[in-house]
Amino acid sequence: MNKDLFIAFFRAGMLGYGGGLSAIPLMQREVVNRYKWMDDDEFSDVLALSNALPGPINTKLSGYIGWRVNGWSGMLMCLLATVLPTAVLMILLLTLLNAFKDKPFVQGMAKGVIPIAGVMIGVMALDFLKKSGLGLGWKLTIGLAAASVILIELLGIHPAIVIAVLIGSAFLPWNKWKGAK
Numbered sequence: 001m002n003k004d005l006f007i008a009f010f011r012a013g014m015l016g017y018g019g020g021l022s023a024i025p026l027m028q029r030e031v032v033n034r035y036k037w038m039d040d041d042e043f044s045d046v047l048a049l050s051n052a053l054p055g056p057i058n059t060k061l062s063g064y065i066g067w068r069v070n071g072w073s074g075m076l077m078c079l080l081a082t083v084l085p086t087a088v089l090m091i092l093l094l095t096l097l098n099a100f101k102d103k104p105f106v107q108g109m110a111k112g113v114i115p116i117a118g119v120m121i122g123v124m125a126l127d128f129l130k131k132s133g134l135g136l137g138w139k140l141t142i143g144l145a146a147a148s149v150i151l152i153e154l155l156g157i158h159p160a161i162v163i164a165v166l167i168g169s170a171f172l173p174w175n176k177w178k179g180a181k
Contacts, residue, residue: 002070002073004035005065005069006077006080008027008034009082010081010082010084012029013083013084013086024057024061024124025123028040040131041131046061046064051163058086059082059083062082063079063082097110129141129145
């Protein structure tokens with residue numbers, strides 16, 4: 001079991017170049033599609049909770065999934081598999097990029113990573129939007145998404161505050177979100 005956990009999260013860590021968010025779709029593929037440790041809804045819940053807590057999202061996500069699948073040893077294996085490739089690649093790539101930073105192919109490669117990571121994050125966001133629309137109803141989903149964009153982008157409110165308010169309001173007695181379709 002720990003071998004599968006290590007392979008799954010090592011693979012996501014190695015291929016998730018571009019930051020924590022770019023590895024999440026790869027983790028989802030490993031956890032949900034390949035090994036079936038969770039379904040899409042469970043992964044979405046764990047991702048939402050991981051996003052709301054402070055710290056790097058990859059380590060929170062992998063640590064919890066590892067703990068859930070195989071206890072403390074699973075958690076440690078997933079954390080090692082998540083952090084190890086990043087640390088090794090960071091040292092190797094930064095050394096190489098620094099040595100060749102003035103070369104055009106290195107500059108082009110660095111510029112090419114940004115749109116690829118953006119597309120991966122956009123696909124994941126669209127998937128979550130669809131699931132939210134089916135679960136909460138489309139009117140409420142679009143309203144919450146629009147309100148979140150306004151609060152975060154236009155008013156400059158920190159995303160953690162918006163997430164905390166949304167999570168907190170789910171527990172209020174007047175909440176009828178489940179039947180808002």
